[in-house]
Amino acid sequence: MGKEIKKKEENEKVSLWSALKSNCYMLRISFQACPSRVIGSFVYRILQHLNGIYSSIIFWEILLGFVEKGASFSKVIPFLIFTVLLYFIIFIVFQYSNNILDPVGNQKLYEKLHVKMFEKATDSELECYENPDFYNKYMKAATQIKGRAFRVLVNISGLMISLIALVYLCYKTIQIDPVAVLFAVFPMISTYFIGKKINKLNYELYQMNIFADRKKEYVKRSIYQQDYAKELRLSNGFVLLITNFQDAVNTVIKNTKKYGFKVGLLSCFSEGLNQVFVTAGSIIYASVRLLYFKNLEISEYIVLINAITYISEILVADAACISKLQDNHMYIQNIREFFDYKPNISESQPGLSINTDDILLKMENVSFSYFGHAQEVLKDINISISKKEKIVLVGENGAGKTTLVKLLMRLYDPTKGKLTLNGNNIKEYSVKEYRNMFGTIFQDFRIFSLTVAENVLMRRMKKEDRKTVEMALKNSGVYEKVQTLPKGIETTLTKEFDSDGAVLSGGEYQKIAIARVFAKDCAIAILDEPSSALDPIAEYQMYKSMLKACENKAVVFISHRLSSAVLADRIYMLEHGRIIESGSHRELMKKNGKYAEMFRFQAGNYVKEEGA
Numbered sequence: 078m079g080k081e082i083k084k085k086e087e088n089e090k091v092s093l094w095s096a097l098k099s100n101c102y103m104l105r106i107s108f109q110a111c112p113s114r115v116i117g118s119f120v121y122r123i124l125q126h127l128n129g130i131y132s133s134i135i136f137w138e139i140l141l142g143f144v145e146k147g148a149s150f151s152k153v154i155p156f157l158i159f160t161v162l163l164y165f166i167i168f169i170v171f172q173y174s175n176n177i178l179d180p181v182g183n184q185k186l187y188e189k190l191h192v193k194m195f196e197k198a199t200d201s202e203l204e205c206y207e208n209p210d211f212y213n214k215y216m217k218a219a220t221q222i223k224g225r226a227f228r229v230l231v232n233i234s235g236l237m238i239s240l241i242a243l244v245y246l247c248y249k250t251i252q253i254d255p256v257a258v259l260f261a262v263f264p265m266i267s268t269y270f271i272g273k274k275i276n277k278l279n280y281e282l283y284q285m286n287i288f289a290d291r292k293k294e295y296v297k298r299s300i301y302q303q304d305y306a307k308e309l310r311l312s313n314g315f316v317l318l319i320t321n322f323q324d325a326v327n328t329v330i331k332n333t334k335k336y337g338f339k340v341g342l343l344s345c346f347s348e349g350l351n352q353v354f355v356t357a358g359s360i361i362y363a364s365v366r367l368l369y370f371k372n373l374e375i376s377e378y379i380v381l382i383n384a385i386t387y388i389s390e391i392l393v394a395d396a397a398c399i400s401k402l403q404d405n406h407m408y409i410q411n412i413r414e415f416f417d418y419k420p421n422i423s424e425s426q427p428g429l430s431i432n433t434d435d436i437l438l439k440m441e442n443v444s445f446s447y448f449g450h451a452q453e454v455l456k457d458i459n460i461s462i463s464k465k466e467k468i469v470l471v472g473e474n475g476a477g478k479t480t481l482v483k484l485l486m487r488l489y490d491p492t493k494g495k496l497t498l499n500g501n502n503i504k505e506y507s508v509k510e511y512r513n514m515f516g517t518i519f520q521d522f523r524i525f526s527l528t529v530a531e532n533v534l535m536r537r538m539k540k541e542d543r544k545t546v547e548m549a550l551k552n553s554g555v556y557e558k559v560q561t562l563p564k565g566i567e568t569t570l571t572k573e574f575d576s577d578g579a580v581l582s583g584g585e586y587q588k589i590a591i592a593r594v595f596a597k598d599c600a601i602a603i604l605d606e607p608s609s610a611l612d613p614i615a616e617y618q619m620y621k622s623m624l625k626a627c628e629n630k631a632v633v634f635i636s637h638r639l640s641s642a643v644l645a646d647r648i649y650m651l652e653h654g655r656i657i658e659s660g661s662h663r664e665l666m667k668k669n670g671k672y673a674e675m676f677r678f679q680a681g682n683y684v685k686e687e688g689a
């Protein structure tokens with residue numbers, strides 16, 4: 078893998094121009110996110126260089142000017158007081174910037190960039206999460222965005238302001254001795270080339286570690302999330318995850334050792350070269366002119382050595398900066414590709430608006446296979462859903478029921494065939510408005526560490542929402558339980574952030590999740606087996622009250638218990654991705670096919686259970 082990366086890297090020689098463009102892209106994103114943080118960074122750099130130029134050049138020029146003119150000490154005192162005051166003010170400004178402005182700005186920048194990234198990630202179609210390429214890009218963007226934004230800020234502001242300082246320092250040096258500038262220039266060249274090599278090695282290391290880092294993150298996430306807590310305690314899963322974690326850490330250590338040694342050697346060589354050439358070289362050269370040829374004033378001697386040292390510091394920093402810009406480029410490309418990704422199904426995509434007074438949603442000859450899988454999970458499906466119609470999808474596990482409802486909600490687009498709403502292809506409608514037409518609850522629903530009301534509304538509760546929440550909880554049959562909680566519908570669920578938070582049973586959580594559908598003013602309610610934690614009678618009751626509460630809505634529900642299917646107007650039975658039977662309960666029983674066989678089998682089981 079290392080060899081592959083190396084090969085790719087060699088082909089990808091980053092030009093300075095492309096590096097500048099991508100760094101400016103990142104700077105623009107940061108500026109849009111938090112202008113004050115970006116401006117603050119430039120102001121800081123200006124002050125830093127003013128401070129440096131004053132201490133190394135201007136101060137000595139003025140002081141030694143007084144000495145050479147034989148000025149009295151009293152004449153020097155105001156200058157010294159001015160210098161002390163200047164240093165004091167700059168010190169205060171730096172402290173304020175380091176301890177207040179920057180940390181606050183960093184948080185704002187962090188927040189804005191991450192919100193932008195979260196929005197992009199949730200706007201991308203579900204398929205993206207099944208595509209390892211996209212997922213890697215997302216992970217890279219997520220782990221790099223904050224660090225890169227700060228680095229770009231430091232590198233670009235550092236480079237731009239130091240170039241201005243450089244012009245002044247070169248002018249001062251050339252005034253005294255143009256040849257001396259060479260002492261400062263050489264280290265820049267060596268630092269630039271060695272820096273480039275170091276960046277390349279660091280990027281290779283980062284690429285080599287990314288899979289191991291993802292594995293580490295996965296284990297961390299699995300262990301501290303409540304969802305996995307039971308499973309991990311009751312199985313060998315914990316040991317298995319820890320072993321995977323240790324393997325991943327060992328891979329990172331091995332790679333780090335290998336690359337750390339090479340990077341260390343190169344750094345030592347580059348630093349050593351600079352020290353010898355600039356410090357020793359410029360002192361010897363200026364001393365020869367001062368003491369042997371006697372063609373240099375003492376003030377010129379001090380200013381020359383300080384200016385060369387300062388120029389070389391700036392050039393070395395700039396050379397490192399330039400190679401860091403190139404280094405940033407490789408990471409920014411990941412972030413840029415992620416942000417520039419145009420999802421096929423985007424919530425921000427405009428389109429026709431929907432009249433929900435009358436709806437007819439159809440699947441016409443729809444087939445579908447998941448990303449990267451040749452096998453079709455749905456084959457030639459034809460279904461129609463009209464306003465107020467109650468539809469149930471039944472079939473064995475893996476038959477394709479969940480996939481079908483995901484397509485209905487346009488979480489995926491079909492690979493063949495089309496979906497139409499009131500005669501138009503659903504792709505013509507605004508995705509946001511189209512999805513908003515549905516109230517959905519999935520089998521693997523999530524309860525968030527928020528209040529009961531927020532979990533039902535999936536947004537902050539306003540005063541006027543109270544009745545809606547109470548009605549939804551009543552319809553899903555959990556209102557009485559919620560009333561017994563210390564703060565009623567304002568009680569936080571789970572104890573993750575609130576020690577007074579409520580921990581409910583699996584069935585109660587399900588009912589709270591189901592209440593989301595009742596609370597949403599939607600045209601089509603979709604329930605994908607959210608009732609698995611309920612017993613058959615409770616499930617039957619829940620669907621009965623749901624159908625009553627959703628009188629004016631179309632309802633599509635999935636249930637593996639056919640006792641609930643009786644309640645629907647139309648039943649679609651799926652097998653291996655095909656609809657094998659459809660009709661009302663009565664019609665299908667009369668047909669005496671697969672549905673009737675399954676129904677009798679399940680009914681027999683319930684009778685046996687009751688008898689037992």
Ligand code: ADP
Nearest residue numbers: 207447450454473474475476477478479480481
């Ligand atoms: P059901 O809801 O009827 O149990 P699903 O729609 O969940 O069935 O699954 C149908 C088939 O699609 C199964 O074989 C399942 O393994 C496969 N499948 C489901 N989700 C994915 C996915 N994200 N990627 C690949 N295959 C999937």
